[in-house]
Amino acid sequence: MIPKPPVLELLKLEVGFPGAPIVKGIDLKIEEGEKVALVGESGCGKSLTAFSILRLLPQAARITGGQVIFDGHDLATLPAHELRRIRGKGIALILQEPMTSLNPVLPIGLQVAENILQHEKLSRRAAKERVIELLDLVGIPNPRERYTMYPHNFSGGMRQRVMIAMAIACNPRLLIADEPTTALDVTIQAQVMDLLEDLCSKLSMAMLLITHDLGAVAQWTDRVAVMYAGRIVETAPIAPFFAGPQHPYSQGLMNSSVDDGWHYSSHRLTEITGNVHSALGERGCAFAPRCPLAAPGCRETPPPLELAGPDWHVACYRRAEAMAPSPVAASH
Amino acid sequence: MSLLATDPNDRPRLRLPKSLRNPLFVLAVIVLLGVLVMAVFAAQIAPYDPLDMVNMPFLWPFADPSSPLGTDQLGRDLFSGIVQGSRATLLVGFSSAVLGLMIGTCVGALAGYFGGWVDIILMRVTEIFQTMPTLLLIIVILAIGNPSIPLIAISIGLAAWPMIARLARAEFLSLREADFVMAARALGYPTGRIILREILPNALPTLIVGASVLVANGILLESAVSFLNLGDPNVVSWGSLIGNGRTQIRSEWYLSALPGVATVLTVLSLNILGDRLTDILNPRSGERS
Amino acid sequence: MGLLRTIRRTALQALPTMFGIVLIAFILLHLMPGDAVDAISGMSGSSSQETMEEMRAAYGLNDSLPVQFIRYVAGVFTLNFGMSINYSAPVLDVIMERLPATLTLMFTAFVLALSSGIVIGWAMAVFAGRWVDRLLTAGSLLLYSAPNFWVGLMIIVYFSAKLQLFPAGGAETIGADLQGWAWFTDRLHHLVLPSCALAAFFVAIYARLTRAAMLEVLRQDYIRTAHSKGLHPMLIQFRHGLRNALIPVTTVAGLHLGNMLGGAVVVETVFNWPGLGRLTMNALAARDTQVLLGILLLSSIAVIVTNVLIDWLVSWLDPRIRS
Numbered sequence: 001m002i003p004k005p006p007v008l009e010l011l012k013l014e015v016g017f018p019g020a021p022i023v024k025g026i027d028l029k030i031e032e033g034e035k036v037a038l039v040g041e042s043g044c045g046k047s048l049t050a051f052s053i054l055r056l057l058p059q060a061a062r063i064t065g066g067q068v069i070f071d072g073h074d075l076a077t078l079p080a081h082e083l084r085r086i087r088g089k090g091i092a093l094i095l096q097e098p099m100t101s102l103n104p105v106l107p108i109g110l111q112v113a114e115n116i117l118q119h120e121k122l123s124r125r126a127a128k129e130r131v132i133e134l135l136d137l138v139g140i141p142n143p144r145e146r147y148t149m150y151p152h153n154f155s156g157g158m159r160q161r162v163m164i165a166m167a168i169a170c171n172p173r174l175l176i177a178d179e180p181t182t183a184l185d186v187t188i189q190a191q192v193m194d195l196l197e198d199l200c201s202k203l204s205m206a207m208l209l210i211t212h213d214l215g216a217v218a219q220w221t222d223r224v225a226v227m228y229a230g231r232i233v234e235t236a237p238i239a240p241f242f243a244g245p246q247h248p249y250s251q252g253l254m255n256s257s258v259d260d261g262w263h264y265s266s267h268r269l270t271e272i273t274g275n276v277h278s279a280l281g282e283r284g285c286a287f288a289p290r291c292p293l294a295a296p297g298c299r300e301t302p303p304p305l306e307l308a309g310p311d312w313h314v315a316c317y318r319r320a321e322a323m324a325p326s327p328v329a330a331s332h
Numbered sequence: 333m334s335l336l337a338t339d340p341n342d343r344p345r346l347r348l349p350k351s352l353r354n355p356l357f358v359l360a361v362i363v364l365l366g367v368l369v370m371a372v373f374a375a376q377i378a379p380y381d382p383l384d385m386v387n388m389p390f391l392w393p394f395a396d397p398s399s400p401l402g403t404d405q406l407g408r409d410l411f412s413g414i415v416q417g418s419r420a421t422l423l424v425g426f427s428s429a430v431l432g433l434m435i436g437t438c439v440g441a442l443a444g445y446f447g448g449w450v451d452i453i454l455m456r457v458t459e460i461f462q463t464m465p466t467l468l469l470i471i472v473i474l475a476i477g478n479p480s481i482p483l484i485a486i487s488i489g490l491a492a493w494p495m496i497a498r499l500a501r502a503e504f505l506s507l508r509e510a511d512f513v514m515a516a517r518a519l520g521y522p523t524g525r526i527i528l529r530e531i532l533p534n535a536l537p538t539l540i541v542g543a544s545v546l547v548a549n550g551i552l553l554e555s556a557v558s559f560l561n562l563g564d565p566n567v568v569s570w571g572s573l574i575g576n577g578r579t580q581i582r583s584e585w586y587l588s589a590l591p592g593v594a595t596v597l598t599v600l601s602l603n604i605l606g607d608r609l610t611d612i613l614n615p616r617s618g619e620r621s
Numbered sequence: 622m623g624l625l626r627t628i629r630r631t632a633l634q635a636l637p638t639m640f641g642i643v644l645i646a647f648i649l650l651h652l653m654p655g656d657a658v659d660a661i662s663g664m665s666g667s668s669s670q671e672t673m674e675e676m677r678a679a680y681g682l683n684d685s686l687p688v689q690f691i692r693y694v695a696g697v698f699t700l701n702f703g704m705s706i707n708y709s710a711p712v713l714d715v716i717m718e719r720l721p722a723t724l725t726l727m728f729t730a731f732v733l734a735l736s737s738g739i740v741i742g743w744a745m746a747v748f749a750g751r752w753v754d755r756l757l758t759a760g761s762l763l764l765y766s767a768p769n770f771w772v773g774l775m776i777i778v779y780f781s782a783k784l785q786l787f788p789a790g791g792a793e794t795i796g797a798d799l800q801g802w803a804w805f806t807d808r809l810h811h812l813v814l815p816s817c818a819l820a821a822f823f824v825a826i827y828a829r830l831t832r833a834a835m836l837e838v839l840r841q842d843y844i845r846t847a848h849s850k851g852l853h854p855m856l857i858q859f860r861h862g863l864r865n866a867l868i869p870v871t872t873v874a875g876l877h878l879g880n881m882l883g884g885a886v887v888v889e890t891v892f893n894w895p896g897l898g899r900l901t902m903n904a905l906a907a908r909d910t911q912v913l914l915g916i917l918l919l920s921s922i923a924v925i926v927t928n929v930l931i932d933w934l935v936s937w938l939d940p941r942i943r944s
């Protein structure tokens with residue numbers, strides 16, 4: 001059997017601000033219908049990675065190298081008008097902050113319909129009916145009346161549902177969700193994640209879920225990629241990963257997240273001593289300054305991602321030591 | 333330490349902060365200093381009394397070295413007029429700004445610090461003054477007495493303070509919750525002391541930037557008033573020079589153009605100064621460049 | 622539907638403001654040298670001390686100040702601003718005769734300033750940091766610093782004296798007795814230079830405002846959302862960007878209307894425009910205090926009324942205010 005090509009493939013992607021590289025060459029593959037989690041502490045470059053896929057970077061930021069392969073095209077160099085045909089149609093994006101990601105002066109129905117009208121030859125009336133179906137699908141009650149309402153009439157959770165309706169409006173093959181539940185109440189978070197999972201299987205849509213919530217990773221995705229200081233340090237299928245992560249940073253993450261259940265907040269990360277900025281000016285492994293197993297060799301060159309099991313890659317010189325029973329791994 | 337001292341990168345620290353090294357800003361400061369010197373030493377710089385007939389009428393600029401900027405219909409020296417006129421213009425601009433700054437700060441400080449009813453009433457008063465067209469109010473006040481520089485300055489100050497009041501109110505509103513104010517209150521300092529000694533010094537930078545706009549405004553209003561011939565007929569100002577040139581505007585247009593250029597340069601410099609200082613105080617307001 | 626409600630609400634809010642303005646006018650009236658009787662007798666030649674006293678009693682000038690004030694307030698709220706000594710006619714009539722000309726000038730200048738200010742500011746924001754922006758920023762700072770009467774004179778020098786494109790003054794060709802379309806174009810022709818002179822300063826203000834508002838809006842998350850849908854950048858600029866940026870611009874535009882009226886007084890003088898500006902100057906020369914105060918009061922009312930309209934416009938632009 002010929003393996004199907006992946007939906008999206010990032011090849012050595014580099015993104016940065018002038019004089020400040022943030023994403024330092026990451027490789028990531030997302031298969032058809034697969035749900036991949038990108039995990040890492042805040043500031044490590046997750047959002048920048050997500051934005052660079054559709055070239056929606058902040059003004060000063062640039063893709064400085066690498067490729068973004070979607071449908072046989074390199075999105076990093078695709079002409080703008082062709083890229084616009086992929087935005088919203090092939091790949092859709094959901095942002096973290098539902099309070100600010102909808103335009104406050106336009107009715108929500110119109111904002112969803114915009115996406116449909118842009119990519120499909122539909123009359124305004126037909127588009128409106130589609131939007132009402134979509135709003136119903138994402139669980140917004142009375143969609144017909146809500147169609148003409150404005151974002152300020154909705155709660156955060158409801159706004160995020162509107163965002164989801166907008167994102168799935170044109171049946172995209174890939175949905176990028178940048179911390180879609182971080183800004184929501186804990187009780188609503190699970191509902192929204194359930195909805196996303198449900199939609200992914202209904203529409204056979206792949207999803208790149210960006211999060212710093214390992215609990216969400218375990219519950220709602222198929223594969224995880226752990227990011228640290230602009231590099232992917234470990235990528236593995238969910239089951240073996242949660243049975244025993246191999247990178248010391250993943251182990252630390254897991255450690256700090258287990259004690260308060262699946263809901264894990266970023267400040268718990270400080271239990272791994274130091275922070276992401278101690279990576280500044282590090283020539284070798286960016287995690288070395290905080291790593292309990294760091295050896296002098298770790299500080300020379302960054303470790304490459306190496307096969308460490310079936311579909312399992314780890315970037316660590318001290319993998320063997322990390323896998324040995326240690327205080328870090330034992331508490332898991 | 334010794335390493336630091338020999339570091340060549342250490343030297344730029346002695347220079348102006350980066351935001352002030354903008355050439356436009358430097359130019360603006362130079363222009364303002366120049367105008368200030370001109371006003372202070374007007375008597376020494378101006379060759380003639382600007383009200384005396386000293387030369388042939390309607391000399392064009394650069395035609396006769398003894399009247400470098402030409403003469404008007406009565407043979408009065410335009411260069412002397414511009415130099416002497418800077419006095420009245422700047423005097424009114426600054427003193428009206430000081431008055432406006434004082435009224436505005438008092439009103440804004442009280443409104444912002446006490447809030448509640450005081451705030452509501454004082455902001456009403458501010459709104460009243462903001463609703464009345466500034467220049468009309470000035471004109472009506474001028475009708476009270478004989479035109480003189482103090483009356484003009486007072487009328488402009490009375491009409492222009494609301495902007496400062498709003499600024500001061502916003503500053504006091506946010507500063508009254510600051511830690512050091514809380515501490516002062518906990519120590520039982522009297523309210524007057526808290527307002528004057530604790531909050532005011534911190535609000536002052538913003539207010540002074542606001543006052544630079546007020547000076548610019550004052551100069552523009554003064555020139556309008558004296559252009560309309562409502563000023564003291566015995567005092568030359570840039571506005572009155574422009575007004576004087578009006579009757580020959582189709583032929584000897586330099587008579588109005590040159591004093592106008594002086595006004596524009598001065599006001600422009602003040603505005604550049606104000607813009608730059610605002611950027612420094614509030615870096616988010618400008619674009620990143 | 623919202624207009625009536627907005628008007629009612631704002632009118633109630635404006636009532637104390639109006640009251641305060643009347644109080645200030647009343648104080649100014651009493652600070653001015655001489656009273657109405659002095660003025661009248663001054664006009665009609667010598668009057669004896671007795672007749673003047675009789676007139677004072679007849680005009681109620683001997684009543685206590687509070688009584689006079691109440692009468693004054695009642696007068697203003699019934700649009701009775703007293704008599705003009707200079708024109709021997711009710712102040713309201715005198716003003717109303719000149720008001721249309723001033724309103725025409727102001728309205729033209731306002732529309733001109735707002736539309737070109739928004740376009741220029743938008744261009745500055747789109748090209749922020751590049752030379753187009755630098756050039757327009759410098760230009761608007763220059764306009765922002767120039768006295769409007771001087772701009773008017775310079776416009777006259779170039780467009781009227783040199784190029785002979787437009788008339789330098791007046792509102793119509795004197796003695797031409799034009800009809801219909803010709804009358805209209807003649808008017809328009811006379812309107813061009815004064816409205817440009819009046820608009821110049823405000824173009825700069827609105828352009829700077831629009832630029833700042835646009836830059837702020839373009840940073841917002843919902844702009845990224847709009848791009849993520851694959852919309853055309855122009856559509857995003859207008860439907861998502863400008864729509865939002867217009868809210869602060871319109872709000873502030875309302876605050877500047879009073880200034881524009883003040884500016885009109887001077888510009889009218891420059892262009893011999895037969896409006897309130899010239900009336901003001903004549904009233905001042907003749908010490909026609911009632912007319913002066915009437916102009917101040919009526920123009921304040923005009924500012925309040927336009928602010929109601931602006932409020933309504935803003936609530937129409939911003940659904941968050943509407944509900």
Ligand SMILES: Nc1ncnc2c1ncn2[C@@H]1O[C@H](COP(=O)(O)OP(=O)(O)O)[C@@H](O)[C@H]1O
Binds near residue numbers: 020022047049
């Ligand atoms: N204008 C800028 N110049 C340089 N660095 C920036 C700028 N804006 C953001 N950054 C850096 O880029 C990173 C942003 O990463 P991001 O992708 O937002 O992280 P997250 O993983 O939290 O989504 C942060 O480390 C931040 O410090």
Ligand SMILES: [Mg+2]
Binds near residue numbers: 047178
């Ligand atoms: Mg992020």
